[in-house]
Amino acid sequence: MEEKQTKKVMLSGIQPSGDLTLGSYLGAIKNWSARADEFDCYYFMADLHSITVRQNPADLRRRTLEQLAQYIACGLDPEKNTLFVQSHVPAHTQLGWVLDCYTMFGELSRMTQFKDKSAKNADNINAGLFTYPALMAADILLYQPDYVPVGDDQKQHVELCRDVATRFNNVYGDVFKIPEPYIPKVGARIMSLSTPTSKMSKSDKDPNGCVYLREQPEVIARKFKKAVTDSDTEHCVRFDPAEKPGVSNLMSIYSACTGKSMDAIEAEFDGKGYGAFKPAVGEAVIETLRPVREESDRLLKDKAYLEQVYREGAEKASYIANKTLRKVYKKVGFLAK
Numbered sequence: 402m403e404e405k406q407t408k409k410v411m412l413s414g415i416q417p418s419g420d421l422t423l424g425s426y427l428g429a430i431k432n433w434s435a436r437a438d439e440f441d442c443y444y445f446m447a448d449l450h451s452i453t454v455r456q457n458p459a460d461l462r463r464r465t466l467e468q469l470a471q472y473i474a475c476g477l478d479p480e481k482n483t484l485f486v487q488s489h490v491p492a493h494t495q496l497g498w499v500l501d502c503y504t505m506f507g508e509l510s511r512m513t514q515f516k517d518k519s520a521k522n523a524d525n526i527n528a529g530l531f532t533y534p535a536l537m538a539a540d541i542l543l544y545q546p547d548y549v550p551v552g553d554d555q556k557q558h559v560e561l562c563r564d565v566a567t568r569f570n571n572v573y574g575d576v577f578k579i580p581e582p583y584i585p586k587v588g589a590r591i592m593s594l595s596t597p598t599s600k601m602s603k604s605d606k607d608p609n610g611c612v613y614l615r616e617q618p619e620v621i622a623r624k625f626k627k628a629v630t631d632s633d634t635e636h637c638v639r640f641d642p643a644e645k646p647g648v649s650n651l652m653s654i655y656s657a658c659t660g661k662s663m664d665a666i667e668a669e670f671d672g673k674g675y676g677a678f679k680p681a682v683g684e685a686v687i688e689t690l691r692p693v694r695e696e697s698d699r700l701l702k703d704k705a706y707l708e709q710v711y712r713e714g715a716e717k718a719s720y721i722a723n724k725t726l727r728k729v730y731k732k733v734g735f736l737a738k
């Protein structure tokens with residue numbers, strides 16, 4: 402315990418509302434595992450967030466467990482990281498309610514994700530979808546993290562979290578640490594293979610746009626062969642996200658999987674065209690994901706182990722979260738029980 406307090410804290414979550422994608426692996430999870438020694442790390446399955454959109458209950462349960470297995474298979478050692486399921490730690494919803502009362506209607510109305518998701522789910526624009534960023538602020542602030550690693554699309558939510566925390570601190574004193582978003586440069590935004598101007602997303606309507614972590618090699622190879630390249634005439638592998646979003650995205654993926662620089666990749670495919678490049682990216686991805694798939698398949702056969710991991714995770718997380726929650730309850734004037 403003593404030693405932990407000197408380490409900086411890092412926290413992030415991913416919704417188990419779809420299978421994990423190559424985008425979340427390269428942009429997020431892969432980088433998380435390297436930080437376990439330096440930081441005190443908390444990672445969770447954001448199942449409370451998932452139900453802002455209708456879910457099939459059996460699928461949600463299965464994906465939550467699969468996500469845990471994949472976190473571990475991606476290198477997040479449960480001995481070194483606190484891995485837990487959001488709904489197992491009631492402090493999230495408890496602080497979420499308090500923060501709802503310190504988050505403004507106007508602020509929430511400006512969230513681009515709310516606008517996007519309400520356009521996509523016009524028949525289910527529920528209050529949870531609207532107040533989701535306040536719950537996310539609670540997820541974060543409970544653990545007093547220094548850094549919150551997220552993709553670009555979540556930056557606005559982390560900024561709102563900072564605003565709400567600052568507002569609360571201005572009234573009650575220093576209750577919350579103000580966290581920094583932490584956005585990795587390479588792989589921060591892996592784009593769809595079929596529409597390279599939008600983020601690779603598990604909710605992509607086109608199944609060819611997105612590669613899943615547990616997908617079979619043949620399927621991955623096919624998706625990369627079909628990947629959209631750009632309609633320019635030069636047909637060369639050159640990194641230029643504005644003019645050549647498709648090729649640049651494939652280059653980012655290749656770079657993240659192989660560690661090669663953009664210059665090295667341009668040189669490697671100089672004069673070879675897209676016909677050689679696309680399958681090479683597919684192969685690099687297959688080799689990167691193979692150990693993850695094999696290890697998560699193995700872990701999913703050991704339900705008792707996974708249960709032990711998430712139970713211990715929830716216990717460790719609750720201990721820290723409840724400390725913050727008690728402080729908040731006291732500050733806002735709730736009678737101690």
Ligand code: TRP
Nearest residue numbers: 413414415416447450537540541
């Ligand atoms: N909103 C995030 C997403 O959709 C998931 C999330 C929920 C999260 N709570 C969080 C991420 C707290 C970081 C910190 O990707």
